[in-house]
Amino acid sequence: MRLPASPDELAPADWPAFIHARAPAMVAYVGTDQRFRYASPAYCAWMGLGDAPVEGRTLRELIPAALYERIEPGVVAALAGSTMITDRELRREDVERFAQASFSPDVDDEGNVRGAFVVLADISDRRALEARLKESERRFSQAFRHAAIGMALVMPDGRWLQVNDAICGMLGYAEDELLALSFQDITHPDDLVADLGLLQQVLDGERASYHMEKRYLHREGHIVHALLTVSLVRDERSEPLYFVSQVQDISERKAFEDALFRERELAEVTLKSIGDAVITTDPELMVTSLNPIAEAMTGWSTHEAVGRPMDDIFQLRDPLTRRPIANPLRTAVQKNTIIGLTTDAILVHRNGFDSPIEDSAAPIHDHAGNVVGGVVVFHDVSETRALALKMAHLAHHDTLTGLPNRALLQSRMEFAVTVATRRRQRCALLFVDIDHFKQINDSLGHAAGDALLQEVARRIRSAVRADDTVSRLGGDEFVVLLPHVDDAVDATDVAEKVLQACNEAIGLEASALAISFSIGISLFPDDAYDAESMLRNADTAMYEAKMQGRNGYRFFNPSMNERNTARVRIEVELRKALARNELSLHYQPKVDVDLGTIVGAEALLRWQVDGEDIYTPEQFIPVAEDCGLIVPIGEWALREACRQTREWSQTYRPLSVSVNVSALQFQHTRFFESMQAILVETGLHPTLLELEVTERTVMEGGDHIADLLHRIKAEGVSLSLDDFGTGYCSLAYLKHFPVDTLKIDRAFIRDVAWDNDSAAIVSAIIAMGKGMNKMVLAEGVESVEQASFLGNAGCTQMQGFLFGRAVPARDFEARIAQVDQGLRLA
Numbered sequence: 001m002r003l004p005a006s007p008d009e010l011a012p013a014d015w016p017a018f019i020h021a022r023a024p025a026m027v028a029y030v031g032t033d034q035r036f037r038y039a040s041p042a043y044c045a046w047m048g049l050g051d052a053p054v055e056g057r058t059l060r061e062l063i064p065a066a067l068y069e070r071i072e073p074g075v076v077a078a079l080a081g082s083t084m085i086t087d088r089e090l091r092r093e094d095v096e097r098f099a100q101a102s103f104s105p106d107v108d109d110e111g112n113v114r115g116a117f118v119v120l121a122d123i124s125d126r127r128a129l130e131a132r133l134k135e136s137e138r139r140f141s142q143a144f145r146h147a148a149i150g151m152a153l154v155m156p157d158g159r160w161l162q163v164n165d166a167i168c169g170m171l172g173y174a175e176d177e178l179l180a181l182s183f184q185d186i187t188h189p190d191d192l193v194a195d196l197g198l199l200q201q202v203l204d205g206e207r208a209s210y211h212m213e214k215r216y217l218h219r220e221g222h223i224v225h226a227l228l229t230v231s232l233v234r235d236e237r238s239e240p241l242y243f244v245s246q247v248q249d250i251s252e253r254k255a256f257e258d259a260l261f262r263e264r265e266l267a268e269v270t271l272k273s274i275g276d277a278v279i280t281t282d283p284e285l286m287v288t289s290l291n292p293i294a295e296a297m298t299g300w301s302t303h304e305a306v307g308r309p310m311d312d313i314f315q316l317r318d319p320l321t322r323r324p325i326a327n328p329l330r331t332a333v334q335k336n337t338i339i340g341l342t343t344d345a346i347l348v349h350r351n352g353f354d355s356p357i358e359d360s361a362a363p364i365h366d367h368a369g370n371v372v373g374g375v376v377v378f379h380d381v382s383e384t385r386a387l388a389l390k391m392a393h394l395a396h397h398d399t400l401t402g403l404p405n406r407a408l409l410q411s412r413m414e415f416a417v418t419v420a421t422r423r424r425q426r427c428a429l430l431f432v433d434i435d436h437f438k439q440i441n442d443s444l445g446h447a448a449g450d451a452l453l454q455e456v457a458r459r460i461r462s463a464v465r466a467d468d469t470v471s472r473l474g475g476d477e478f479v480v481l482l483p484h485v486d487d488a489v490d491a492t493d494v495a496e497k498v499l500q501a502c503n504e505a506i507g508l509e510a511s512a513l514a515i516s517f518s519i520g521i522s523l524f525p526d527d528a529y530d531a532e533s534m535l536r537n538a539d540t541a542m543y544e545a546k547m548q549g550r551n552g553y554r555f556f557n558p559s560m561n562e563r564n565t566a567r568v569r570i571e572v573e574l575r576k577a578l579a580r581n582e583l584s585l586h587y588q589p590k591v592d593v594d595l596g597t598i599v600g601a602e603a604l605l606r607w608q609v610d611g612e613d614i615y616t617p618e619q620f621i622p623v624a625e626d627c628g629l630i631v632p633i634g635e636w637a638l639r640e641a642c643r644q645t646r647e648w649s650q651t652y653r654p655l656s657v658s659v660n661v662s663a664l665q666f667q668h669t670r671f672f673e674s675m676q677a678i679l680v681e682t683g684l685h686p687t688l689l690e691l692e693v694t695e696r697t698v699m700e701g702g703d704h705i706a707d708l709l710h711r712i713k714a715e716g717v718s719l720s721l722d723d724f725g726t727g728y729c730s731l732a733y734l735k736h737f738p739v740d741t742l743k744i745d746r747a748f749i750r751d752v753a754w755d756n757d758s759a760a761i762v763s764a765i766i767a768m769g770k771g772m773n774k775m776v777l778a779e780g781v782e783s784v785e786q787a788s789f790l791g792n793a794g795c796t797q798m799q800g801f802l803f804g805r806a807v808p809a810r811d812f813e814a815r816i817a818q819v820d821q822g823l824r825l826a
Helices: 012-020 041-047 065-079 124-146 165-171 175-179 189-203 251-273 292-298 328-335 382-396 406-423 437-444 446-463 488-501 531-547 562-580 617-627 630-651 671-682 695-700 702-715 746-750 756-771 784-793 809-820
Strands: 027-031 036-039 098-107 113-122 150-154 160-163 209-217 223-234 240-249 277-281 287-290 339-348 354-365 371-380 426-434 469-474 477-485 506-508 511-513 517-524 552-555 583-592 597-609 612-615 656-660 689-694 718-724 741-744 775-779 797-799
Touching: 036 041, 041 113, 065 098, 065 113, 098 124, 150 165, 160 175, 165 175, 165 223, 165 240, 189 209, 189 223, 189 240, 223 251, 277 292, 287 292, 292 371, 328 339, 328 354, 328 371, 382 406, 406 426, 406 469, 406 477, 406 517, 406 531, 426 446, 426 488, 426 531, 437 446, 446 469, 446 477, 446 488, 446 506, 477 488, 488 517, 488 552, 517 531, 531 552, 562 612, 562 617, 562 630, 583 630, 583 809, 597 617, 597 630, 597 809, 612 617, 617 630, 630 656, 630 671, 630 689, 630 809, 656 718, 671 702, 689 695, 695 702, 695 718, 702 718, 741 746, 741 756, 746 756, 746 775, 756 775, 756 784
Parallel strands: 517 552, 597 656, 656 689, 689 718, 718 741, 741 775, 775 797
Antiparallel strands: 027 036, 027 113, 098 113, 150 160, 150 240, 209 223, 223 240, 277 287, 277 371, 339 354, 354 371, 426 477, 426 517, 469 477, 506 511, 583 597, 583 797, 597 612
């Protein structure tokens, strides 16, 4: 470096001007002897040399040793004629400051070195900036690599430049595999055009970034739904460098949205297709929706009703007073609870007419459990209510005669006893039994027997007072309750009137029958202290009247123990009959009228000697239940039925057999194990056995019976509900029991061909059974008219005298053979 003039030629006062004209502020000049000739104040300050003059002093003397070791090579090189810039930063140990030094020789005109310029550039700020930049880059790299969402740098042509672990895992590729591809290679074809279009808009500067939902193709072939965010990084000339892509996997959310959409569609279709009306509201009970049934029942269309108060649309009235009834939805929303079915309410249609309804209301909640609205569900119960009234009547009245049944009689007896006790009065009970009814029924048939019972009921009713109750207990047994009598004479008068009422012959078909009664009379409180005792004593007195020659009446007295004696006698003889094998099974065919063949049989218990009944089942089965013999008898009957059915399946063809099981037998703790052992012992396949249980057994058995039914069903044995439709079973609970067959009680079948009410009930039972995927069998079918109605109603399986009476096994075998040979059923 050649200066215009030598510093030795300058006066000391001219040095600062000379130096400042040629060098930055942090500058020093060193002679060939490494002594300072000049050092600027900034230089001295940075080097920490203090305020004392430095001219004439050596570098080694003033500069700290460690720092001098880094400066010395540059000074030596400059004094040797070479320019040198240190490639290492100079750092003072006492302060966090950094500088870069340059060393330049000072030569005269002849080229001789006469000194060296030392220039320092403070790079502390730049170094700090570089450090922060490196830290930022490190953090970005860490954040990029370990981000929870997919991150990628993508070249403008679509090739992956850099990818993180999340996007590799999301798409199923290793990093090197993904870097060998472009994003176009793994984008769903249906989304590629939209993606490329948005990308081009960013490249053209029309937008800074874009967001979109798109589908990637996973390495294993399935679709990955993703939320993509893309922005562009440009260089200093605004040329595109690369895209920064953020990829968030939303497959789970999309699946949830799809499921939610399907659920919403299902709910909407369901609401439109169900038979119930549905109205929804917001928390302020402003209507938000109606389904088509609700529109029809209220008269309001959805677009008219939405946004209106619920009370304008859903107006309830009391059927008797016509006063408004509180909207159940208001209570449901306010109390955040479900309000059950409201009965005895009518809905006022927009056009003014009424519909009896049942409704229920409930709040609607959001995901946090907050009430966000309400829903009311209701349906027209006009037909249901009429049928319920009919069923309620049937539940308390005999279906054949229309008289009060045992349940209603029991209630009225208890009331009469209570009133008589309070008033210190008497009441009386007449137990009336038709003499020799069984012979009449057997000789003329059940139709004639039923007609006789109906006429007897009419005549007894006409012979008593208006406030007296005439009830049919069953069979040929009637009871007359006299709620108020002064003495035994009053009861005698009524008994004689009843006897007199039937003095005239009763015309049946082509013959006229003369009938008589045996009547037993019990007085309260003379010989009974409660309703049950009064009925039992009257029954005992009636039995005494029969023993005394029939066609008369007897008052109860304590010496009358014949009835109890008879029961004891039956029990004793029944025990002997078991030992003598006097019990047998008869089999009544079950037919399928469509197939024209026998499809099964019902096993019925008989106690006969030489073909004659010793006692009827109605007589000895209650005794067996009272004394506990029903369990061994039932077990014997089940074993014999299974054995016989197994024999038929080998000899003829497989037929199912149904066996009646009493409540006591069914509730026995070892019943299931006994049934299993019998099936194993006889070798009968479980599917050929059907157990018949009554509604009362099922409904009163509790959880134990429900569990037993499921265990039996799991074994492969079928279950039949006997006497269905008599009003005891709750239809709401029927679906919880694994019953295969509903047997419509003969009481409904009797009048089905001519009585509209019976026909409606039977049709409803058949339709309900089919709707619940259950077989329906009609028992007691005795006429072609009954069979035709049942067949047209959809009931193809039947049982009754029309198709055959219950006969011994050998006779039933002959009937199977006849039917299998194509002969018509008699």
